[in-house]
Amino acid sequence: MSLPATPIAARTAIDTLRRIETPEGADIALRLAGPVPRAAAFALDALLRLGAYLLLTPLIAASELGLGLLLLMLFAIEWLYPVLFEISRGATPGKLALGLRVVHDDATPVAGPASLLRNLLRVVDFLPLFYAAGLVCTLIDRDFRRLGDLAAGTLVVYADPPPRRASIPQRPPRRPPRPLDAETQRAILDFAERSNRLGPQRSAELAELIADDPHAGGGAALEQVLGMANWAARGR
Amino acid sequence: MKQQQFEQAHAAQWQRLRTLLRVLDRGTAPMAGAAAAELPRLLRVVSGHCALARSRGYSPGLVSDLQLLAEAGYRLLYRPRPRWPRRVFAFLATGFPRALRRNAALFWLACALFFGPMTVMGLACAADGTLIHSLLDADDIASLESMYDPTNRKLGRPAQRQADGDMMMFGYYVRNNVGIAFRTFALGLLFGVGSVFILGFNGLVTGAAAGHLTQLGYGEPFWSFVSGHSSLELTAIAVAGSAGLLLAKALLAPGRRTRAAALRANAAEALPLIVGAMCLLLLAAAVEAFWSSSPAPAPAVKYAVGFTGWLLLGAYLTLAGREAADGA
Numbered sequence: 001m002s003l004p005a006t007p008i009a010a011r012t013a014i015d016t017l018r019r020i021e022t023p024e025g026a027d028i029a030l031r032l033a034g035p036v037p038r039a040a041a042f043a044l045d046a047l048l049r050l051g052a053y054l055l056l057t058p059l060i061a062a063s064e065l066g067l068g069l070l071l072l073m074l075f076a077i078e079w080l081y082p083v084l085f086e087i088s089r090g091a092t093p094g095k096l097a098l099g100l101r102v103v104h105d106d107a108t109p110v111a112g113p114a115s116l117l118r119n120l121l122r123v124v125d126f127l128p129l130f131y132a133a134g135l136v137c138t139l140i141d142r143d144f145r146r147l148g149d150l151a152a153g154t155l156v157v158y159a160d161p162p163p164r165r166a167s168i169p170q171r172p173p174r175r176p177p178r179p180l181d182a183e184t185q186r187a188i189l190d191f192a193e194r195s196n197r198l199g200p201q202r203s204a205e206l207a208e209l210i211a212d213d214p215h216a217g218g219g220a221a222l223e224q225v226l227g228m229a230n231w232a233a234r235g236r
Numbered sequence: 237m238k239q240q241q242f243e244q245a246h247a248a249q250w251q252r253l254r255t256l257l258r259v260l261d262r263g264t265a266p267m268a269g270a271a272a273a274e275l276p277r278l279l280r281v282v283s284g285h286c287a288l289a290r291s292r293g294y295s296p297g298l299v300s301d302l303q304l305l306a307e308a309g310y311r312l313l314y315r316p317r318p319r320w321p322r323r324v325f326a327f328l329a330t331g332f333p334r335a336l337r338r339n340a341a342l343f344w345l346a347c348a349l350f351f352g353p354m355t356v357m358g359l360a361c362a363a364d365g366t367l368i369h370s371l372l373d374a375d376d377i378a379s380l381e382s383m384y385d386p387t388n389r390k391l392g393r394p395a396q397r398q399a400d401g402d403m404m405m406f407g408y409y410v411r412n413n414v415g416i417a418f419r420t421f422a423l424g425l426l427f428g429v430g431s432v433f434i435l436g437f438n439g440l441v442t443g444a445a446a447g448h449l450t451q452l453g454y455g456e457p458f459w460s461f462v463s464g465h466s467s468l469e470l471t472a473i474a475v476a477g478s479a480g481l482l483l484a485k486a487l488l489a490p491g492r493r494t495r496a497a498a499l500r501a502n503a504a505e506a507l508p509l510i511v512g513a514m515c516l517l518l519l520a521a522a523v524e525a526f527w528s529s530s531p532a533p534a535p536a537v538k539y540a541v542g543f544t545g546w547l548l549l550g551a552y553l554t555l556a557g558r559e560a561a562d563g564a
Contacts, residue, residue, distance in 0.1 A: 026283035026306035027290075064401030071407025078411075079418060107307075111316030117503050120510065123422035124430075147425060150496060151483070151503035160304055166297055182293030189239075189295035233239040233295060 018143065018155075020107050028107045031158040033100050035138045038156055039131075044094030049077055079119070086115040099159050105143075114152040121148035168192045173234060174227025185232050192229035195222070239294045246285055250305060253278045257308050279309040330557025332512035337554070339478055339509065342485070346477030349435040350470070354443035361447030368448040371440060380445055384454040384461065390529050391461040402525045409521035413469065414514055417476035421510045424480025427487050431480030438473060460535040463542025464528040467549045468520035472513040479509035516549075 016032040056073055059066040076084075085092045090101045090109050102110040102118075125134030125146045134146035143155055169192065180188065188210065195203045204218040211221035237245075256271055256278065286302035336343055361367050368377060383392055393405065416434065423430020449458040482502045490498035523545075528538075 022283065022306070022310045024280045024283035024306070024310065026286050026303065026310065028307050028310060029303070064404040068401070068403030068405070068407035071404065071411050075407070075411040075414065079415070106314075107310065108314040109311055109316065112318060113504070113507050116511070117507055120418055121422050121425060121503075123419055124425040127426075151425070151499050153500055160307065168295065180293075182291070185293035186296060189293075190297075193295055193297040229295075232293075235238040235240070 016144070020105075022107075030103070030107055030155060032144050033098075033156045033158055034144050035135055037098050037100060038095075038138070038144075041092065041094035041098045041100055042131075044097055045082070045092050046094075048093055049081060052077055082119045082122075083112070083115045086110050086119075087112055095156070100156055101159050103155055103157055105153050105155050110154055114154050117152035118148035118154050121151055124148070166193045166196060168229055168233055169195065169226055171223060171226040171230045173231035174224060175231055176228045180228075180232060188225060188229050189232060192226055192233075195226065237292075239289075239292075239298065242285075242289065242292075242294065243298065249278065249281055250285075250302070253282050253305060253309060257305075257312055260312055275309065275313055279306065279313055282306050282309065327508065327511070328515065332508050332515070333553050333556040333558075335505065335508035336475060336478075336512065339482060339505065342478040342481045343474065346431075346435060346474045346481055349432055350439045350474050350477060352439065353436050354439035354446075357440045357443030358447040361444045362451045363447075365448065365451055368444045371444050377448075380449070381452065381454070384449050384458045386454060386457050388457065389531060391457050391531055392524070392529050402529065405529065406521055406525035409524050410518060413472075413517045413521060417472060417510065417513045417517055420473065420476040421479040421483070421506065421513075424483035424506075425487070426484075428481055428484025431477050431484065434480075435473070435477040442470075456535055460538040461528050463538050464545065465520040465523040466542055467545040468516045468523065471549060471553075472516035472520060475509050475516065476513040479506040479513065482506040482509070 016034065018030045018032060020028045020030060022028055053074075056070055059070040059073075082092050086102050087110070089096060090103075095101065102115065104110055104114060122134075125131055125137065125148055127133045134148075137146045137150070138144045141150070143149075145155065149155065168189065191203075191206060191210075198206070200219075200222075204222050207222040207225040208217070211224040252274075256275060259271060260275065282302060283306045286299065286306050289299050289302055357371075372380070382388075416438070420431050420434045423434065446458065446462075449455065482505055483499065486498035486502035487495055493501070527541075533541075
């Protein structure tokens, strides 16, 4: 990776972004989910389970075969519901609704063994009542892992953001007053890509800060900066 | 190289990877040969482009585009693809007994914590008919006695459940017993206290019931009922206990690792044990519901079946998956 290691570590220390390098040399960014969205996902799942119980109650009235099936289903809902969904979908329906995924700590989708472990150990996270242990553990751990996640080596992360690609508005290229270093060039290109969404006044305001002619006001400054962006992206 | 030239030069490859991901992601069918062979190469190329684009200061939009593409490719390439039938068979044939033999010391410790209190309490309750009151209240004892009343049509079920069917009892046994095994395992994370308590308490109750019923003269219905599934059920609880003790060991005696690292390793090692315990208990529940409760076979037949069960289970756990290199 061309970016030096220390700045990445320094940058990630204060937020919930974790970078993982793949064997192919790409940097994967994992955006960790904290206790609040996870609790909301759990509440949604609890509602779904409740619905499943209600759907199953007619079995009580049925024959003893139905009762036996009911008890087996209760067992499955109590213990295996999260495992089945995590293996097949990557997360339970509650987590999916909140845009969360369960992944191994190398960013690959969670598989059977880790999923089973983290969900069996949920019993301990639930202690002494209502997820107290799990909550304390997620708040202490810098990756928001509860005890089950620590033992299984899993993380709960946000799913991919939608692609945010926007094209750079076409302008006649304009040579910058001095050569741009990579950081500045990136900032100017970033600004150009986002200028459509910023609104004319705000983008003019920002452009005035970096335009090479300090007296160019508003629209003219914006044109200058977009020209520099075109020069950086396309050349003359 | 300017960004635009870069994009023009490589856009075709990026598009190819995008198409490939869409095709391969659909369904879980095995990847088509030619397309699958292309994936690792394309992923390496695109990962390289992503790093290049970032270091050259190309626009963040392009970098994040390439990054998302590389991430999606990584997730697909390294997606777990278990072959279930083969994996389940391999686990039962070799994986589980081997895992148990690797952790034989903890298994014997769990056995001592479970069968020790059971034996002591059993002998004590057989000698003293009132001792069981120290453990269970009067209602529990009455229900226990009604389960093994020699006049029962169905063995092992309290009077009000005599009419319940075998299938219902199967569901009940699965939910109850597998739940106990799972809790025995998970509560090992409380520095072992949970596992030790569940093992000891269940040992005490089982022993008390056996001793009490025997001294009451209900010995024959009781022993002929439990003999069939006893090997599977009791062993499974001890196995679940040893899985819990593995977690406890990671916290109490992590050795030359941090506690977190030891927990990771021991939890992975405990998983085959708890899954194996679950399989044993499913089998035990079937035997208990459909065979043990039936009053038809003579007690001698049931004892013979129970004894054979212990022999077979012992042979399975000590011999299955054994190789010259195993050395266990």
